[in-house]
Amino acid sequence: MNTRFLLPSKMEGFGWYTYEVTKRIVENHPEHDFIFFFDRKYDERFVFGSNVTPVVLNPPARHPILFRIWFNLSVTRALKKYKADVFFSPDGFLSLKTNVPQIGVIHDINFEHYPEDIPSSARNYLRNFFPKFARKATHLLTVSEYSKQDICRTYSIDEEKVSVAWNGVSDAFQPISETEKEAVRARYTNGKKYITFVGALHPRKNVKRLISAYKAILTDDPSFEYELIIVGETLWKRSGYDLDLDEQTKAHIHFTGHLSLEELARVMAGASVFAFVPYFEGFGIPLVEAMRCKTPVLSGNLTSLPEVAGDAALYCDPLSVDDIADKLREICENPALRDELSQKGIIRSQLFSWDQSAEIAWNVIENVLSKTS
Structure with missing residues (x-):
């Protein structure tokens, strides 16, 4: 599992999605072993069970050049070393150099429609590689029916290859007096x-x-x-x-x-x-x-x-x-x-519930495993 966005005190969209979904998958499936790939020193709070092996892969992937090195070299080698059955990536980034089945979560492709909103280095990387990730993936997850249709239309992807799981919401959000x-x-x-x-x-x-x-x-x-x-x-x-x-x-x-x-x-x-x-x-x-x-x-x-x-x-x-x-x-x-x-x-x-999001993600993982085992 790609867990590079699990960063203490810096949790944003990808980080919270990774946290909520991977935590539930790990806790709900103690019969499976999970390898978490971090790109820097990790916080022990993000090791969600005894069935998790945390691994730090260099270099820290926060720049398009480093993205390529991390996913195509470091992740590829680690998938082989740990004999992974499937690679789950909550931010949609995948390795183009492995034969291990991969599931990418592509939340949206805003960079295809509004490229001018993004710095050129990131824009060029995203527009070059996300079509390749979409085609390389064994299966894709996304977070809305809108995004599914957009991904399928823009990248000419078969709709059967893409599953939708709405995001959830933290229990911290409640009415107050x-x-x-x-x-x-x-x-x-x-x-x-x-x-x-x-x-x-x-x-x-x-x-x-x-x-x-x-x-x-x-x-x-x-x-x-x-x-x-x-x-x-x-x-x-x-x-x-x-x-x-x-x-x-x-x-x-x-x-x-x-x-x-x-x-x-x-x-x-x-x-x-x-x-x-x-x-x-x-x-x-x-x-x-x-x-x-x-x-x-x-x-x-x-x-x-x-x-x-x-x-x-x-x-x-x-x-x-x-x-x-x-x-x-x-x-x-x-x-x-x-x-x-x-x-x-x-x-x-x-x-909207993270339990439901995690269940759909797990069903996709199981389905991919059943077809490749």
Whole structure:
């Protein structure tokens, strides 16, 4: 198993997916032995059972040149050394130099549609190698029906080769009391109600348009009573992604950077509205986190987001600042709508579970093993 994204204090999307799925697979199947491939010193908390053998493979794979060395040389040799029956890769990267059956989880292929959003070195690697990974894989997993159709269409992959397993949601995300909400507001917004966004500060997350919409509301109505909390860090170093905020808008926007899971859950549950308007998303776990917290959701209406949020969100056109602003104002000023979305959200959130995600992943692994043994 490729576990290179299990990094203490640096867990993001791939890391949490790897954690939630591999932990359950290991714990549910003590009759099997698992080899975890790390690319640096690992934390013992990520060795989930006595049936796990942790192995550090060099070099640390955080650059396209090092990706090639790690997957095509280090992983290939380790698969042979440990006589692996199958290689499971939660981030979709595979070895092109092994005959061992491989299962890749391709979450989305945003880089095919918006290559300009990604630094050139990463962009060139992803667009060159992911079609090869998709063809090389014995089977693929992805996280939404939207992503499945996109992968199959873009890479000319047979639909039978791709299985869908929706992401789950951490139990840390739960509704909180009004007293707890007041404490969160006191900490972050000097007691004021707030809208929140959670996600990497990456162009496709569309934070620029969200902030422009928020600014438009403030300009039109300076008494607008909601602050804006942005939770997340820049995904790509030196990406040139600059939000370019004026001082008046800055006074009402609060950037938290990375938060612990527990603190993130409190901020999400304390929000009056969760605004999530990416123009491209393979799944959108924060939608489910918000719904689990009973926080009303404003969502973009493109790619996978309607599949995930269903009838439990108010939708907007993420490419239109005016529409984002109109819908944001609508949800903030309509308590009956917020209450309706809260109730629908808590019901819909029950459709998503990491237990189910891990079970589907394991069924794929077993199916591959049965065909190759």
